[in-house]
Structure formats: C-alpha cells, structure tokens
Amino acid sequence: MSATYEPVIVGFLCNWCSYRAADLAGTARLHYAPNMRPIRVMCSGRVEPDLVLKAFREGADGVLIAGCHPGECHYIEGNLKALRRYVLLKQLIRQWGIEPERLQLVWASASEGTVLAAAVNRMTEQLRALGPLRWQQTVLGGDGRPVAAAVPKAEAMATTMPEEA
Amino acid sequence: MAGNGKPKFAMYWAASCGGCEIAVLNIGDKILAVDEAFDIAFWPCAADFKVKDVESYPDGYIDLCLFNGGIRNSENEEMAHLLRRKSKVLVAFGSCAHEGCIPALANLTTPEAIFRAAYLNNISTENPKRVVPQPVTKVPEGELHIPVFYDRVRALDQVVAVDYIIPGCPPEPHQIWNVLEAVISGTPLPPPGSTIIGAGKVAVCEECPLEKHEKTITRFYRPYEIVPEPGLCLLEQGLFCMGPATRSGCNARCPRVGMGCRGCYGPLDGVEDQGARMLAALASVVGVGTLRDEEPKLEPLIEEVMETLVDPAGTLYRYSMAHSLLQRARVETGSSAAGGVR
Ligand code: SF4
Ligand code: FES
Numbered sequence: 072m073s074a075t076y077e078p079v080i081v082g083f084l085c086n087w088c089s090y091r092a093a094d095l096a097g098t099a100r101l102h103y104a105p106n107m108r109p110i111r112v113m114c115s116g117r118v119e120p121d122l123v124l125k126a127f128r129e130g131a132d133g134v135l136i137a138g139c140h141p142g143e144c145h146y147i148e149g150n151l152k153a154l155r156r157y158v159l160l161k162q163l164i165r166q167w168g169i170e171p172e173r174l175q176l177v178w179a180s181a182s183e184g185t186v187l188a189a190a191v192n193r194m195t196e197q198l199r200a201l202g203p204l205r206w207q208q209t210v211l212g213g214d215g216r217p218v219a220a221a222v223p224k225a226e227a228m229a230t231t232m233p234e235e236a
Numbered sequence: 237m238a239g240n241g242k243p244k245f246a247m248y249w250a251a252s253c254g255g256c257e258i259a260v261l262n263i264g265d266k267i268l269a270v271d272e273a274f275d276i277a278f279w280p281c282a283a284d285f286k287v288k289d290v291e292s293y294p295d296g297y298i299d300l301c302l303f304n305g306g307i308r309n310s311e312n313e314e315m316a317h318l319l320r321r322k323s324k325v326l327v328a329f330g331s332c333a334h335e336g337c338i339p340a341l342a343n344l345t346t347p348e349a350i351f352r353a354a355y356l357n358n359i360s361t362e363n364p365k366r367v368v369p370q371p372v373t374k375v376p377e378g379e380l381h382i383p384v385f386y387d388r389v390r391a392l393d394q395v396v397a398v399d400y401i402i403p404g405c406p407p408e409p410h411q412i413w414n415v416l417e418a419v420i421s422g423t424p425l426p427p428p429g430s431t432i433i434g435a436g437k438v439a440v441c442e443e444c445p446l447e448k449h450e451k452t453i454t455r456f457y458r459p460y461e462i463v464p465e466p467g468l469c470l471l472e473q474g475l476f477c478m479g480p481a482t483r484s485g486c487n488a489r490c491p492r493v494g495m496g497c498r499g500c501y502g503p504l505d506g507v508e509d510q511g512a513r514m515l516a517a518l519a520s521v522v523g524v525g526t527l528r529d530e531e532p533k534l535e536p537l538i539e540e541v542m543e544t545l546v547d548p549a550g551t552l553y554r555y556s557m558a559h560s561l562l563q564r565a566r567v568e569t570g571s572s573a574a575g576g577v578r
Contacts, residue, residue, distance in 0.1 A: 121512035159518060159548060
C-alpha cells in the first residue's frame, strides 16, 4: 500500500433524501472526506447489484448506497428492496474475497447532512486501513489475461504443504 | 479425407466433463445425417486424429468447429488458437466454452488449493511421496513437458474470437439439431460475433408451466428438505430456482420435474451478470423485513433469511463465473487460504 493511497468510494445516493443530504452537507459547509464520487439515482432500490459489482471491477475501493429511512422511500419500499439486496451482496462479496466493509448502506434523510458526512468519513478511514482494491490490476492481472499459476515444486510441496487434518 | 467436397466438421474438448460430446450423440439417429453431410476433419472423442493433422490443414479448412470446454491450461489455449485459425466457423459449444461452467467454480479458490485437493489431501488418492505434477520434469531420457496450469478458467471468447455460442450444460439435443440442420440445409445463420444460437432470448420462467402467484418467502430450502407443491413456482416455495435470470431454450426441463433451474443456459438477453440479476430477483421474492419492522431490526431479520441460501457465490454463479463481472475471487497468491470460500 503506497503512502499516497486515497480510497475511492462510489456513492449511489437517492434523489429524494441522501442526495439532498449531500447537498445540505455542502451548503452547510461541513468538512468531510472528499473520497466519495456521488452518483444520483432516483431511489436506492434502483441500485441493481450489477452496478455495485461493476463499480468494484472498474476500480472502486468501496461502494456506499444511501437512501431514505425505511418508511420514507418515495416509492414506498424501494429502500427495503435495496436492503435485502445489500444483505445478500455482502454475503456474496465475502466469497469473492472482498471485505464486507467495502460495501456499506446508510439511511440519510434530506435533513441529515451530518449523518451522510459521518458515514463517508468513517468509511474512508476503514478503506484506508484495508488498502486499495484495484480489481483489474490485482485480481484480473492488469490486461485481464490470466497468468500461469505458480505450482510449487514437488519437494517444496512436501515440506511446505503439511497434511490438513 | 479431403477431396469429396463435403464441408469439414470438427469437435474438440478443453476444460469440460465430456458431456457435450455425448450431447451431440443425443440427437439420436440424426447423427447419421451429420455423418452424411459432413466430412469429419477432427474429433478425437469419436475418431482417431492427432493435433498434427489439424496443423497440416490450410487455414480456414474446417467449415464448422464445435469447441466445448473452458480454458484452464496452456494446452486448452493453444488448441483454441489453432482451431480458431483452421476453422471458418468456431462455435463455443456448451456452458464451459460459453461462460466457464462448473470448472470455473475453481475461480473462487487458488491453484494451490486445487492441487492440494487433487493430489494431496484426497481420500481416494494415494500419494505417499507427495508428488505434484510440474510443467517441466527432468527424467533420464530428457525433459518432459505438460501443459501449464493457469490461475483461472476463462471462457472461449475471452481467449479467441468466437462466431457463435450454443449454451447449455449440455445443450439440448433439439437445439443442437436446429443448428446443425440449419448448417446442413444452408440456411443462413445470424451475423457472427459471440452470437447466441440454439436458445431462446427470454427467461426460463416464460417457458415454465409452474404457476407464479407473487408469493413471498421467509426462508430458502435445499431440494431434499421439502417436497414441492406440484404445479406451483418452486422459487415461491423457497426452493432456489435460477429461472428469472436464465436464458430460455431448454423448455424449463428442470423446473418441470420439480428441480429448480440451476442456470446452465447463462444470462438472458441484455443481462451481463447472471448472478447479480438473480440476486435482484431474490430480493423481490424474500418477504422478510417490512415497514412494520423497526429500523434497527430490519437488517438482522433479512440476514437470517439470506443465510439459509447456502454458498451464494457458487449457487448464483454455478455456470457463469468465468464470464461474470468479477471473474475470479481475490486471493493471496502463494497462500493456501482459499479466498473467502466458506
Ligand atoms: S419454478 Fe423457476 S422457472 Fe418456473 S416460474 Fe418459478 S422461478 Fe421461474
Ligand atoms: S426514494 Fe429514497 S430510497 Fe427510495
């Protein structure tokens, strides 16, 4: 991890609450981490799981989904759908070797600029501790081509690969 | 072989189980029509050919090559390049060549863990000297070379340009015949370029006779845990079914007999990542976590339900791992830890 690593968070913010919360944080001149790239969506329920995976593949270190509090979604239950997807996505990305902290969800109403700012600050620090994700380079091997697997030598295998119980 | 004017046919198998070869024979006595129409130029499973035979053909000599299997090692890759060069029409035949299939589930783990499981810690393997195959081995007679194992399985079109894809694990006989018949009769195929043929465009659900009633579920069951109510959608009974995210063409073979679709025809038209699409569908069928629940209770309630879906990555991406958005798990190379595999 280089000393200059700045985490990149892709933030999906719902138009009716969280995007306004971000707006409010701005007009109120709140100081918070500049690491989130906000993307305005109509509802947190609009965030299809493939958008999250694509963000990770294309270089995001973390993804933040922000929406209205349960009961306040403008499309009634879009945020509950978002929550169900988020819970399963979290279980899924763990199997892909992505730490669960890299995907977060926060409810922030239009008046909760501070809540959103605090979530971004907290997540930025967590991602800083985790280090960069850089999917293309570290997992897919730069140009996306696979590399020959390093197969340990038979002798080395015998000493470095003890029996598993 | 040559000189009789018949179009040349080839079939080859890379990282796959061999079922695709059998699937071609499943077209029954129509195989005689295939034999009648084509001259077999290379089909190691059915007739005695060597790689040097293929090498000796001029480029573009083979008219139709069905390539099944994913790209797991250097031999698979070399054969993919060779057959691409020698074939006018190259078809990714079956799920392994299309999107990785079962062999690509290994993309969730490390090569080292695979070797350990295959050669060392395996109850049916006797290997007291703990010998593990090496790409190059020195023996008194000289050097032995075997193919190099890659760090992940790739689909055929991630390695060479593919004209058509016939999906399925394995492709359904009637679909195989549809395609072969078109080729034999000279019916023009759609424009090439990883074009899906021999399948539908919509979701398996649309071919499925089981009724949907927009019912929600409170947990998932594994197939052995319950006996499904006949005539009703399996997913709405809590039995995992990939129907909503999977391409039609099989005539909903599995749901029809009470087994949820496993997803072998890959994502339907317009969907890039089959698992992500299915995940979205699951979120709609789970009815737990409603506006009646208090905000802090929502997440744990939903978690409990989702945990009843065992092995989400292996289930949602059972066939499409190599072609998914993330393609393989992030694992420390050289460590024996098998990524996040549970
Ligand atoms: S059983 Fe599966 S394929 Fe049939 S309608 Fe239900 S989800 Fe769709
Ligand atoms: S409108 Fe804000 S979460 Fe649905």
